[in-house]
Amino acid sequence: MTLQWTAVATFLYAEIGLILIFCLPFIPPQRWQKIFSFSVWGKIASFWNKAFLTIIILLIVLFLDAVREVRKYSSTHTIEKSSASRPAAYEHTQMKLFRSQRNLYISGFSLFFWLVLRRLVTLITQLAKELSHKGVLKHQAENINQAAKKFMEENERLKRLLKNYGKEEHILEAENKKLEEDKEKLKTELKKASDALSKAQNDVMIMKMQSERLSKEYDRLLREHSELQDRAGKDKKCL
Numbered sequence: 001m002t003l004q005w006t007a008v009a010t011f012l013y014a015e016i017g018l019i020l021i022f023c024l025p026f027i028p029p030q031r032w033q034k035i036f037s038f039s040v041w042g043k044i045a046s047f048w049n050k051a052f053l054t055i056i057i058l059l060i061v062l063f064l065d066a067v068r069e070v071r072k073y074s075s076t077h078t079i080e081k082s083s084a085s086r087p088a089a090y091e092h093t094q095m096k097l098f099r100s101q102r103n104l105y106i107s108g109f110s111l112f113f114w115l116v117l118r119r120l121v122t123l124i125t126q127l128a129k130e131l132s133h134k135g136v137l138k139h140q141a142e143n144i145n146q147a148a149k150k151f152m153e154e155n156e157r158l159k160r161l162l163k164n165y166g167k168e169e170h171i172l173e174a175e176n177k178k179l180e181e182d183k184e185k186l187k188t189e190l191k192k193a194s195d196a197l198s199k200a201q202n203d204v205m206i207m208k209m210q211s212e213r214l215s216k217e218y219d220r221l222l223r224e225h226s227e228l229q230d231r232a233g234k235d236k237k238c239l
Helices: 003-022 029-036 039-043 045-073 076-085 089-167 169-238
Strands: none
Touching (some): 003 045, 003 089, 045 089
C-alpha cells in the first residue's frame, strides 16, 4: 500500500473511532456540547470549514481515481490481452484490480464517514441545545403550574371570604360609620391644631421682633452710657 493510501486508511480508522465514541450511550449530548464550546474550537473555526472542504475534495479525487483504476483493470479486453502476452499477467491484473477495489472502498467509506461525522457533530449540538431548551421549558411549566395552584387556592379563599362577607356586612357598615365619625373628629382637631400652630408662629415672630428691638435699644443705651462716662471723666480732669 502506497503512502497516500496508508494515510487515507488511517484517516478512515480515525473516523470510525470518532463515530463510535460519539455513539457511546453513557456520554450525554450536553457533555459533548461543553466540549464543543471550548475556546480552542472558536479559534480554529475559520480554518475548520476550509479544511473540511479540502479533505472532501481530496477524497473525491482519490475516489474518482480508484473508480478509474477499477474500470481499467476490470475490462475484459485488457485481461485477455495481458493473458495472451504473459502467463502470469492474469494474476497480476487481478492483483491490481483487487488493490484498486480496495482503494475504492477505502476512499469511498472515508468520504462517506467524513460527511457522516460532520452531520453527527451538528446533530449532537442541536440535540444538546434542544435538551437545554426542554429543561428551561420544563422549569417554566413547573413554575406556571405552581402559580396556577396558588391562584386556585387564592380563588377558593376569596370565595369563602365573600360568603362570610354577606353575614358580616352589617358589622362592617357599623365600623365604617364609626370610622367616618372618627375621621370628622380628627379633621376638626387637626384644624384646631393648625390654627393654634399658626397663632403660635405669629406670636413667635412678634416676640422675635420685640427682642430685636430691645436688643437695639439696649445697645443704644450702652453707647449713651459710655459717652456720659467719658464726658464725666473729662469734666473731672478740667476741675
